Each structure stands twice: as structure tokens, then as C-alpha cells.
Amino acid sequence: MNAAVTVAPMSESEDAQRLAAEARDRVRFEEDALALADQVYRVARHLANSREDAEELVQETYVRAFRSWASFQPGTNLRAWLLRILTNLNIDRGRRQQRTPQMQPLEANDYHLYDKLTEAGDGVADADRVVERLSQDHIVSALAEVPHDFRDVVVLVDIGDFSYADTAHILDIPVGTVMSRLHRGRRVLKGALAHAALEEAK
């Protein structure tokens, strides 16, 4: 007797369909996430203190992202979701490394950098050309000097192009704090740029 003749229960094929759909969703999620890797890396590169740290950070971010993919709400901002993972990992790492508290950084006034770059007295400077006195290296190393709380915001807004609201959500801080740290962070950055550019000129 063929005792195995049974009607396949509806639930089995439903399960199979559900698993197949889930697998498709996960594959699509991973593809979407990987498509954003350049943008994630770019933010990581300037939040971290070195290229090596940035690479590690991005890998850890994707490991965590792929593991917790089901917690991502489709249709919401995937880039912000990834950056939230990244910034949390970065903060955790900072605590583990127990960074020594930094001295209050110098916040230059907003016109200071322009004033310093044009002090050389080479006549009336074309405002559009003055920025060329700064090199890419100046920018990258000056950013690395900005204290982390300020740097997180400056990098997310000015490099990552996130809105204040998205930045607030990523860092889990109020929008007012985003604005304050952004403005102050840019002043610290410009102070560091003024210092670097002048040091070189000597």
C-alpha cells in the first residue's frame, strides 16, 4: 500500500512560496545595499582616522546590515539606515579605544580662513580662485582634526549630503544639536585649514 499518497497540504507550498519570496527580497536588499557602498565608504573614510579603519568599519557595517536585513523597512531610506549602523559602530569603537578627551578646539570666526588665505597681500583676490590655495590633502587632514562629535555632523551633511533631519535621525540627536555642531564643526575645520595652509607657506 502506498501510504505516502497524500494531498500536499496547502501550507507546504505556501511556505515554499514565502521562503522563495523572502530569498528574493533578501537578494534585492543586498544588491541595493551594495549599490550604496561607495557612498557609505566615503562617509566612513572621513569619520574614521585612516583608510584602514574606514575599510574595517565599512566591512563591519555590511556584516551587520546583512544579518539584520529583516529589520529594514522597505521603502525607507536605506542609505540613512546603513549610515546609522556605521556611526553606531564608529562610536562603539571610539569608546573601546578610550580616546583621551580632546582640548577645546579652536573655532575660528567664519571669515577667518578667507582672511588668512588672502593675507599674503597679492592684491585683490578673485574669491573663486582663493579656494585653490587649499589642496585636497589639506582638506582631508583638517577634517581628521575635527573632534568626533562635530566631525560626525560635518561629514554627514557636507560630504554625505544628508538633511538635518536625516542626520539627526542617524546620530540620534535633536535637529538643533545638528545645526549647532555643524556650524561649530565647520569653524573648527576652517581654523585647521587656515593653520595648515599658513604652515606650508612658511
Added chain:
Amino acid sequence: MSNLIDPCAHCEEMMQPYLDHILTEAERAEAESHLDECEPCRRRYRFEESLRVYVRQATAEQMTVELRLKLSALRIPLD
């Protein structure tokens, strides 16, 4: 603030929120009215705009091919 004594100092304080488009209508009008008459402040605002563009360009670093491959390899294999 010292805006009555030094309108340029006040204009300087408004520069970031102005360029971020977060000033009120009245504040923006105030800044623009000063900028219309003040070439030094105009230059500094122009410089700030070009600096922001430059920062974005100078920080556009690509990841290595090795890292890209490592990330792809993190994908969870289908059963």
C-alpha cells in the same frame, strides 16, 4: 550682538545659516541688504560657497577593488 557697531560682524554670523537656507525671510533680507552694499562680505560669502563645493570634491574617495570584493563576499548564500 554687535551688529549696530559692526554690520560686517553680524553678516559674518549669518553666513552659515544663510548658505544653509535656514534664515527667516526677514533675516535673509537683512543679510542681502548688507551684501548688496558690501563687497568684502560678498567675497567671503562667495568663497564659502566655493569652499563647500571643494570639500565635497576633495573628499570623494573611491574604495579599493579589494574592499568591493570583500563586501560582495559578505552576501549570505542562498540555500
